[in-house]
Amino acid sequence: MVSLARKNLLHDRLRFVITVAGVAFAVTLVLVQVGLFLGLLGKATVTIENSSADIWVTSRETPNVDFAHSFPETTVLRVRGVAGVEKADNAIVQFMNIMLPSGAEEGCLVYGLEDFSAWNLPWDVESGDPTELRRGDFILMDRSAERRFGPFQVGDYREILGHRFRIIGATRGAASFTTAPVVFMDFRRAQGLQQTVHNRTSYILVKVAPGHDAAQVAERIRAVTPYNDVYTRAEWAARSRNYWVVSTGLGMNMGITVFLGILVGIVVVAQTLYTSAVEHVKEFGTVKAIGGSNWDIYRILGEQALIAAVVGYAIGAAMSFGMRPLLAQLHLNVLVSPQFAATVFAGTVLMCLGAAMLSFKRVAGIDPALVFRA
Amino acid sequence: MNAMLAPFCCDREAPPRDALSAREVLAVEDVRKTFEEGSQKVEVLRGVSLAVDQGEVVALEGPSGSGKTTLLSIMGCILTPSAGRIRIAGREVSGDEAALRDVRKRSIGFVFQQYNLFPALTALENVEYALNVKGVRGRGANAEAARVLDLVGLGDRKRFLPRDLSGGQKQRVAIARALAGSPEVLLADEPTANLDTAVGTQILELFQKLAKEENKGLVIVTHDPKVRNVADRVVGIRDGRLSDPTEH
Structure with a gap:
């Protein structure tokens, strides 16, 4: 099956590079910043996690x-x-x-x-x-x-x-x-x-x-x-982590960073996909004229968003992992677990698909009769 | 003789209508179309009737604003008429956009003035993609795309992108795309407008040959007098009504 989405995306290489760069930037920002945060938080519980104590009894x-x-x-x-x-x-x-x-x-x-x-x-x-x-x-x-x-x-x-x-x-x-x-x-x-x-x-x-x-x-x-508090290992680790997350504002800071990363990703992807949709409006009209539906066009935009997400994520993740040795030299530990990496990937896909949906309204109203206009 | 066709036959000798009517692939009957522009109603088509048979080439001529593109859009199931009936391949066309889309997929092939090829796709992929949209996938689509490109004489240009093809070659790809999936009706909108005389003539001859060999009903909307040379009939349209083409 011919992928008009992929071909169009690769046909306009500069736009593709900009889209992927935006996604990669957002992914790197989130992976490194949150990874650093998790690495830092890891220090807050490192003795709890490594000791063999199942329960900790503390003062109130x-x-x-x-x-x-x-x-x-x-x-x-x-x-x-x-x-x-x-x-x-x-x-x-x-x-x-x-x-x-x-x-x-x-x-x-x-x-x-x-x-x-x-x-x-x-x-x-x-x-x-x-x-x-x-x-x-x-x-x-x-x-x-x-x-x-x-x-x-x-x-x-x-x-x-x-x-x-x-x-x-x-x-x-x-x-x-x-x-x-x-x-x-x-x-x-x-x-x-x-x-x-x-x-x-x-x-x-x-x-x-x-x-x-x-x-x-x-x-x-x-x-x-x-007169004491008693915690299981997981409860005590969570309490210790939460203290630093909440009391220092680190959690809020991370939230803002993640939000900004996602915002940058959405804006870049939405902007480039929307511009692309506008520029290809006659092609989409042709798709409709030859019997295609709005869903055929949504599929094109969705596939483009998905490609941008996968390629952008791969580059962003590679950059993040590449930065780890450099940051380690500065005694900064970027902690990226497989679960976290998978969550960021899922988030990236959702972000890109969400951004693509902003173009859906534009293409939904395309009149196939425009193919007859010179 | 079919009354709605009689006044506008060109000087070419036409086959007897009774024989042709059994081979009808497209018919519009008393079609009207009114557009609303603000508070004003503009009646673009005022009761047009026209039928096209298998293997017949009909040229539709008329000045700008006469309603010929609107008629083409209605015949192509892109627009719905305000009143009147359409029959394509013996079936009455009615219903919602999904039903019209289905007719477009199955029975109509379009050729546009601007070619409207997908610039990122090769000639072969342009045709194959159209087949994909029509529901033909895989090797079957690839083989059919190659077949129709061979038919239009572009067997050696299958891997070329549109930017690497001449205007005539692009229009041949567009014709191949229209032919793909074997629709009963081909509708062409000013197909020679962007081509020089020699290439335009070649394209029209190709159209005529394919319509006859592939048994398609072909309607060509045109200003190009050369079309008269290949048309079985020339139909005029003026102010939303069919007219004698010699009046233009």
């Missing part, structure tokens, strides 16, 4: 994993007694000041646990053994700290809240949304560093016994911890 109204408040450490005893709980441990997550060799003080986010290996924290260890942390004033420091703290070596010493710690290893990928580098140390030492967490904890991490449902176990824990 804790907004996100980084901004923890403390509650009595003995609460963990009640949690351990709940049916369906296989393991429950206290965890401290606390911002503390770290002294750098330059004499400057910076903030870091300390994660303190008694048994790191039981909770898959840290999950990507470059060097050192987390089980050694309990044996002395030792820390594991994440490599992302080098951007703010400068380079460090295993065996170096750093002071945290005036207390000297030896770096016995390095981790990768443990970051905080606030960009404060993550430091891992023994629970009791972390507790001893700051008065506000003496005999207290920031969280209780809970592993659910096999065969039990996390939501049901969480409900049972709520019953015995009336």
Whole structure:
């Protein structure tokens, strides 16, 4: 079957290039901007997603994993007694000041646990053994700290809240949304560093016994911890993400970016398809004269929109993926999941078809008798 | 003899009407068309009757504004008459746009003054696309398109885009497109207006040959006196009524 749509589109190459460029621009804008946003949001929940805790018990109204408040450490005893709980441990997550060799003080986010290996924290260890942390004033420091703290070596010493710690290893990928580098140390030492967490904890991490449902176990824990909040992993990750999305205006910012991307795409595609429709009005009249219907013409415009969507998306996606290594050098992570990529593709197709529909009204009224006009 | 045809036969010797009437492919009877322009009504056709038989070439002549293009549009089922009857291939034409479209697909082939080819399609694709619109797809469409292009002498220009063809060749493609799908009626609107004398003559001779060989009823709206040489009948139209062509 002859595709008048494709042939017309390729016949006017400049218009086709402009249309595709508009779509590609919109796709790149959405993929990169939202990908960056998702990459950033990933940092907000990276420890939640990577730890093996099925349930997190927090102090009341804790907004996100980084901004923890403390509650009595003995609460963990009640949690351990709940049916369906296989393991429950206290965890401290606390911002503390770290002294750098330059004499400057910076903030870091300390994660303190008694048994790191039981909770898959840290999950990507470059060097050192987390089980050694309990044996002395030792820390594991994440490599992302080098951007703010400068380079460090295993065996170096750093002071945290005036207390000297030896770096016995390095981790990768443990970051905080606030960009404060993550430091891992023994629970009791972390507790001893700051008065506000003496005999207290920031969280209780809970592993659910096999065969039990996390939501049901969480409900049972709520019953015995009336002054705490209890979340499943997914709930806690969503709460932490939502805090940054809503409270910082990032969500609104992303919404505006996506809206602008879609608007640019629609305007470019609609404008070029409409101009094309107007210029080909006599051809469409001919289609009608030889027996074609409005639907035959809609199909031509729709097919053109679809081609623009597919080619524009392919180019936009290629550009976005091509930009990832460059952005990674700037420590910016563009997170594009297959689902997100598929959503953007579906959105691109809808956007282009929607734009094509703006031309439908113009061609619907074409009088086939115009073919007799010179 | 058919009364509506009798006054306007040209000087060429016509076959007996009784024999021809059984072969009628197109007939309009007492067709009227009125357009409304603001509060005014303009009567463009005032009771026109005309019949065309298989293999017959009818030239329709008339000055600008006489109503010949309106009549052609009505015969081609592009316009509906305000009153009167149309019969194409023995079937009464009536109904909505979908019904008219169906008649256009099945029974009518158009040739336009400006060729109206699709510039992005090759000669072969122009014909094949028309067949696609008429519901013929795949290899059948491709073979039929090639056949009619061979018929109009463009077998060696199938892959050419319209911009690479001469005016005469473009009009041959347009004729091939009109022939595709074997419609009973061909309607041509000033088909030689943009062609020089020699090429115009070739096109008219081609029209005549095809009408006879393919048994099509052919109506040519024209100002071109050369058309008289190939027409079986010349019909005049003036002020919305058929008239004696010698009066023009």
